[in-house]
Amino acid sequence: MKQSIALLVLVSIITLAFKASDNKSITFPKGWPKPNYDFSKKPLKSATIELGRALFYDPILSRNNTISCASCHSPYNAFTHVDHALSHGIEDKIGTRNSPALMNLAWNKLFMWDGAVNNIEVQALAPMHNSVEMDETIEHVVTKLQASTIYPSLFRKAFGDSIITGEHTLKAIGQFMLTLVSANAKYDSVMRHQSKFTMQEENGYRLFKTHCSSCHTEPLFTNLSFENNGLPVDTNLNDYGRIRISHQANDSLKFKVPTLRNIEFSYPYMHDGRLKTLSAVLKHYTSGIQNSNTLSPTLQHPIVLTANEKIDLTAFLLTLSDKSFLFNPHFAYPKHILLP
Numbered sequence: 001m002k003q004s005i006a007l008l009v010l011v012s013i014i015t016l017a018f019k020a021s022d023n024k025s026i027t028f029p030k031g032w033p034k035p036n037y038d039f040s041k042k043p044l045k046s047a048t049i050e051l052g053r054a055l056f057y058d059p060i061l062s063r064n065n066t067i068s069c070a071s072c073h074s075p076y077n078a079f080t081h082v083d084h085a086l087s088h089g090i091e092d093k094i095g096t097r098n099s100p101a102l103m104n105l106a107w108n109k110l111f112m113w114d115g116a117v118n119n120i121e122v123q124a125l126a127p128m129h130n131s132v133e134m135d136e137t138i139e140h141v142v143t144k145l146q147a148s149t150i151y152p153s154l155f156r157k158a159f160g161d162s163i164i165t166g167e168h169t170l171k172a173i174g175q176f177m178l179t180l181v182s183a184n185a186k187y188d189s190v191m192r193h194q195s196k197f198t199m200q201e202e203n204g205y206r207l208f209k210t211h212c213s214s215c216h217t218e219p220l221f222t223n224l225s226f227e228n229n230g231l232p233v234d235t236n237l238n239d240y241g242r243i244r245i246s247h248q249a250n251d252s253l254k255f256k257v258p259t260l261r262n263i264e265f266s267y268p269y270m271h272d273g274r275l276k277t278l279s280a281v282l283k284h285y286t287s288g289i290q291n292s293n294t295l296s297p298t299l300q301h302p303i304v305l306t307a308n309e310k311i312d313l314t315a316f317l318l319t320l321s322d323k324s325f326l327f328n329p330h331f332a333y334p335k336h337i338l339l340p
Contacts, residue, residue: 060144
């Protein structure tokens with residue numbers, strides 16, 4: 001009960017901070033690294049975030065008005081999907097990757113599994129223009145938004161002008177995504193000295209720091225880099241990761257290191273969703289690593305874990321679940337805007 005009250009208090013504090021500052025920045029715990037996004041030069045605005053939230057959940061962004069950002073990034077699943085390995089798009093077309101979980105994006109310099117996008121304020125353009133995701137153009141999206149009954153007034157509140165542009169559309173979506181901060185799991189409570197790990201969780205934390213933390217670095221639980229984690233290539237997808245963007249041989253088989261925050265809810269795992277459970281993930285790292293020239297240096301030596309140690313490590317990973325993030329009403333479908 002005390003922990004639940006503490007969670008509610010923290011959520012209230014964060015919400016009040018947003019309102020008091022008109023969302024000039026984001027609130028995050030003391031001791032966290034400085035975000036990469038420069039809020040002093042590109043401040044957030046409440047009305048812009050609210051517009052971005054509406055756009056995030058509106059299938060108007062797709063060619064036939066059936067697919068929204070939330071179709072692949074559900075808030076209850078840490079802003080990803082869980083019902084299939086590869087993301088499904090327009091007309092139920094199947095993509096080539098598992099959608100990444102969306103959180104703590106202000107710390108990112110590069111986005112997507114291969115780092116193809118370097119600016120969150122244009123990131124939505126990638127799925128919008130992808131033929132198997134939304135299969136739309138930003139120009140036609142603007143035309144549809146201009147003809148809508150709700151968006152001209154929302155754009156006027158956000159940007160002071162009811163003339164809708166592609167730049168403002170993408171910026172609004174980006175500003176909403178920047179507010180998706182997850183920093184209130186049990187792990188965070190322990191770091192604030194408000195609660196304690198169980199003995200099992202404490203042992204799992206020790207194992208985590210020994211075997212996992214070089215890539216999944218605290219407190220973001222990612223080092224934001226690209227690594228080859230020893231997965232064999234899916235011969236149907238033939239996805240070699242970041243090399244597609246960089247054209248550098250040493251980027252072959254490297255994908256962005258995902259955050260482990262809310263990992264309990266973001267299955268299936270890996271860039272192609274091939275692993276369905278945390279036990280399968282641990283099995284990969286202890287007995288499934290495929291060696292290659294670009295294999296991450298931290299995986300050059302085998303990771304040895306007993307059955308009980310795997311259970312303890314899993315127990316720790318579950319302390320990264322942040323219910324106040326998953327069920328934050330400010331991140332949910334905006335019924336007050338989109339429902340008639």
